[in-house]
Amino acid sequence: MSEPLVFTFEVDGENFTSAGNASVAVKKKLRWLGFPPEIIRRVSVAMYEGEINMVIHAGGGVATVTVLQDRIDIVLEDHGPGIANVELAMKEGFSTATDHIRDLGFGAGMGLPNMKKNTDSMEIQTELGKGTTIKMIINL
Template identity: 60%
Template sequence: MDEAIVLQYKVSPDDFTRAGEASSDVKSKLKQMGVSPDAIRKVAIAMYEGEINMVIHARGGHITVSITPEQITMELADVGPGIPDVDLAMKAGYSTAPDAVRSLGFGAGMGLPNMKKYTDDMRINTKLGVGTTITMVVNL
């Protein structure tokens, strides 16, 4: 693999039945490519958490995954409300998910903490009223 393989996904807002399809597809493709199980697990967890956050909070968005021999980069971009307090949002257990979402088993406040835990680098670029872009890297 000389150049990056780029995969793109659209995440639909409020569609919990399809949430996780992008991360599942990436997991499958990484397995076919022979990427280590540990790296696949990290990518799948981090990307799934981000995907769910986009469904719950952000009116959907787009995910771009770039795979090189050195790393897997996931960029999750949405046009949601933005994150008012990133430090607070990074605290385990903090959630702004509505009760209807919690009743489905989501919104426990572990999304962003797990995204950080399972990646080697994570950057959050957020602007209130405009949206959020989260870039995550898993080194191979």
């Protein structure tokens, strides 16, 4: 493939039950493109966690997935409150999610660690009151 394939999704911050739609759509596309199941799984998990984070914390955002010859890039961009302490947020078990979110089975403090675990590189740019951009790369 010579031209990169770019998929862009609006993540709806108001609709918690639709969270995951973008990840499922990406999974389908990657499966259709013939990627190995393990790569599809890593992209899906990393993206889903990002989607959930955008819904829980940031009122939604935009997810862009770019399929290149040697890697898949995932960029998650939101205009939420930003992350106050990235180091702390990266720790397994740390979460600022509310009790309501925990009742739904989230807020285990595994989102960002899962994203890091499933990608080859992850970069977080965040500014309080402005928003967060997370860039992840999965090498093929």
